[in-house]
Amino acid sequence: PATGGNLSCFIATQGPLPETVEDFWEMVNQCHAPVVVMLTRLVDNYK
Template sequence: MNFVDPKEIDIPSHGTKNRYKTILPNPLSRVYLKPKNPSDSLSTYINANYIRGYGGKEKAFIATQGPMINTVNDFWQMVWQEDSPVIVMITKLKEKNEV
């Protein structure tokens, strides 16, 4: 389980970019977006973490929430920035009544 206190993520209003308020990225392994605006720390935030791969290879994978309307641009910025060759979705396409 990932028990992260929201106070550990020192970025004002980061909650607006989280699908669920109780599922937060681990501050020690979270993905930082390159800032669009250096004075806006929220532009560096995405709810995503690097994950070790086979043999302990660092940053082999990234786990993130499905993008929301207000985080789609951040998601694609991360994909581009991290040079992600493959995207795998392991959840249902429909969540509650949303598509």
Template sequence: MEMMVSKSIAAVDDDNRVILKRCTITDLQLGGYINASFVTTSESVSRFIATQGPLSHTSEDFWEMIIQYHYPVIVMLTRLVDNYR
């Protein structure tokens, strides 16, 4: 649980969270954890991923998620640097 907190800025809902299929040994112990959730809308069949910007120690997980799920667009709704992270 402590590792999940170190990988997250905000909490993620377990019902729709993104799970990494291929990950490091540490991530396997956490069940492929990345702080990201699938988002769907009633007007669209498209699925989106909402996630925090990668931290220095989670950037590999972030790019692994992009490769696994083949999402063509990434939108960042946060500042490039937030509280020096």
């Protein structure tokens, strides 16, 4: 595809913890994910 991503592949994960945010974005970058969809609240239980 023009985006360089693999549209038949996806990542299913929970939101990253503060100490794993860098790892999360590295995974997204390594997989060339063209889209990230968040299905949870931006803030959960004031975290």
